[in-house]
Amino acid sequence: MKTQLTLGEAEALARDALAAVGVPGWEAGVSARALLDAERDGLPSHGLSRLPFYLAQARSGKVAADARAEIEVRGSVVRVDARHGLAFPAIARGVEAAVPLARELGMVAVAIAHSHHFGVAGAPVEQLARDGLVALAFSNAPSAMAPWGGKRPLYGTNPIAFASPRADADPLVIDLSLSKVARGKVMLAKKAGEPIPEGWALDIEGRPTTDPDAAIAGSMVPAGDAKGAALALMVELLTAGLTGSHFGFQASSFFEAEGEPPGVGHLILAFDPAHFSEGYTGHVETLLTAMLEQEGVRLPGDRRYATRERHAESIELPVALVEELRAYCGASAD
Numbered sequence: 001m002k003t004q005l006t007l008g009e010a011e012a013l014a015r016d017a018l019a020a021v022g023v024p025g026w027e028a029g030v031s032a033r034a035l036l037d038a039e040r041d042g043l044p045s046h047g048l049s050r051l052p053f054y055l056a057q058a059r060s061g062k063v064a065a066d067a068r069a070e071i072e073v074r075g076s077v078v079r080v081d082a083r084h085g086l087a088f089p090a091i092a093r094g095v096e097a098a099v100p101l102a103r104e105l106g107m108v109a110v111a112i113a114h115s116h117h118f119g120v121a122g123a124p125v126e127q128l129a130r131d132g133l134v135a136l137a138f139s140n141a142p143s144a145m146a147p148w149g150g151k152r153p154l155y156g157t158n159p160i161a162f163a164s165p166r167a168d169a170d171p172l173v174i175d176l177s178l179s180k181v182a183r184g185k186v187m188l189a190k191k192a193g194e195p196i197p198e199g200w201a202l203d204i205e206g207r208p209t210t211d212p213d214a215a216i217a218g219s220m221v222p223a224g225d226a227k228g229a230a231l232a233l234m235v236e237l238l239t240a241g242l243t244g245s246h247f248g249f250q251a252s253s254f255f256e257a258e259g260e261p262p263g264v265g266h267l268i269l270a271f272d273p274a275h276f277s278e279g280y281t282g283h284v285e286t287l288l289t290a291m292l293e294q295e296g297v298r299l300p301g302d303r304r305y306a307t308r309e310r311h312a313e314s315i316e317l318p319v320a321l322v323e324e325l326r327a328y329c330g331a332s333a334d
Contacts, residue, residue: 001318001319001320002316002317002318002319003316003317003318003319003322004314004316005314005315005316005322006313007036007040007311007312007313007314007315010036010039010048010315010317011032011033011036013322013325013329014031014035014036014048014325015028015029015032017051017055017325017326017328017329018032018051018055020055020328020329021055021059021328022058023058023065023066023085024066024068027068027085027086027088027089030088030089030092031054031086031088031089034088034119034123035048035050035051035119036315037120037123038119038123039315039317040307040311040315041120041304041307041308041311042303042304042307042308042311043120043304044188045182045184045185045187046119046120046182046184048317048325049184049188049191049318049321050117050184050254051321051325052321052324052325053254053255053257054086054116054117055325055328056257057256057257059257060257060258062252062256062257062260062261062262063084063116063261064083064084064085064261065085066085067082067083067084067085067086067089068083068085068089069081069082069083069085069090069093069094070083071093071094071097073097073101075105076101076105076107076108076109077109077110077111078097078098078109078110078111079111079243080094080110080111080112080113081112081113081114082112082113082114082115082116083114084114084115084116084261084263085115085116086116086117087112087116087117087118087119087266088119090112090115090266091112091118091119091124094110094112094268095110095124095127095128097110098110098128098133098268098270099128099131099133099270102133102271102272103272105275106271106272106275106276107269107270107271107272107275108269108270109267109268109269110266110267110268110269111242111243111265112243112265112266112267112268113244113245113265114243114245114261114263114265115245115262115264115265115266116254116261116262117141117254117262118137118139118141118159118264118266120175121138121139121159121161121175122137122161122163122173122174122175122301122304124137124161124268125137125161125162125163125173125175125268126171126173126301128268128270129163129164129165129171129172129173130165130171132165132273133270133271133272133273134162134163134270134271134272134273134280135161135162135163135268135269135270135271136160136161136162136269137160137161137162137266137267137269138158138159138160138238138239138266138267138268139156139158139235139239139265139267140155140156140158140235140236140239140240140245140247140251140264140266141156141157141158141183141248141251141254141262141264142156142248142251142252142253142254142262142264143155143156143248143251144156144179144183144219144220144248145157145158145178145219145220145221145222145229145232145248146202146206146219146229147229147233148222148225148226148230151202151204151205151206151218151219152219152249153218153220153248153249154249155178155229155232155233155236155248155249156232156235156236156248156264157178157179157182157183157220157232158177158231158235158236158239159175159176159177159178159182160175160176160178160231160235161173161174161175161176162174162175163301164284165273165281166281166284166285167281167282167284167285170305171301172288172299172300172301173300173301173304174300175300175301175304176223177223178222178223178228178229178231178232178235179200179221179222179228180199180200180221180223180228181200181220183216183220185200186200186201186215186216187212187216187255189212190213190216194212195210195211195212196209196210196211196212196215197210198210200215200220200221201214201215201218201220201221202215202218202219202220203215203217203218204217204218205218206218206219236248238267239264239266239267240264240265241265242265242267243266243267244265245264245265246262246263246264246265248264250263251263251264
């Protein structure tokens with residue numbers, strides 16, 4: 001059963017629930033908006049359904065609720081230490097610092113260490129593209145995929161995102177997981193007591209499974225098979241490797257309240273096209289126009305924008321989720 005909330009109501013509920021477990025005001029607001037934006041874009045596996053896990057981890061101390069990200073700029077590198085707090089405030093501070101630096105130097109890297117769930121990878125690159133920059137984002141995550149030919153998960157599903165500004169349109173956004181599907185979809189199926197489609201995951205013995213519990217205990221199937229596994233390894237090195245954070249097999253679960261902080265890493269790259277050539281956005285349109293001349297072709301990100309437009313005023317959330325979040329707020333009041 002679902003209930004409808006206005007965007008203002010949903011954001012306030014999420015922000016108040018985060019505040020109830022000790023997340024400071026600005027950090028709570030940034031995190032609430034990031035989760036709400038995922039809901040608006042039709043990505044509930046990365047939306048407010050994640051919030052109860054964050055809240056439980058903040059209460060247990062697995063997430064440092066009161067953490068404030070620390071920034072250090074070294075040349076063209078913006079180093080951000082999330083200090084084991086939620087990822088969204090660290091990402092926001094890094095992106096804010098990246099924009100003027102990229103315009104000055106032509107390119108910049110934002111390296112975020114000791115962090116948590118990255119959320120929708122397309123969100124920070126879209127923001128940078130709206131500021132006229134071309135952007136890439138990478139994140140590792142707790143282990144969910146085995147190396148190709150193996151059975152024991154070592155890599156996360158490790159999202160990659162890309163965004164490009166356009167002349168007179170919303171940015172082009174490409175956002176993908178290196179598993180065939182995001183692991184959050186398996187968690188939603190588990191919560192709903194439903195099977196998953198065959199081809200998404202393998203059990204602990206490396207056999208295909210439709211049981212979400214067996215999938216969680218086993219391994220997600222990489223997108224592109226061996227090629228996807230190789231890309232996941234690349235992302236581990238670009239994120240955890242460069243930032244000194246935990247590799248996937250060292251990181252604790254995003255979904256369990258107990259244990260050490262996940263401590264994963266993210267890397268965001270931003271490029272100012274003006275430092276490379278003239279007329280970038282016009283040049284881009286020649287390719288995009290050629291693509292759209294073919295019947296059946298749509299641009300990556302267009303479906304997300306259409307969904308966002310439909311949710312311009314309100315969203316639907318499971319009643320049980322809303323009640324759980326309100327319980328956190330009520331517990332704070334008590």
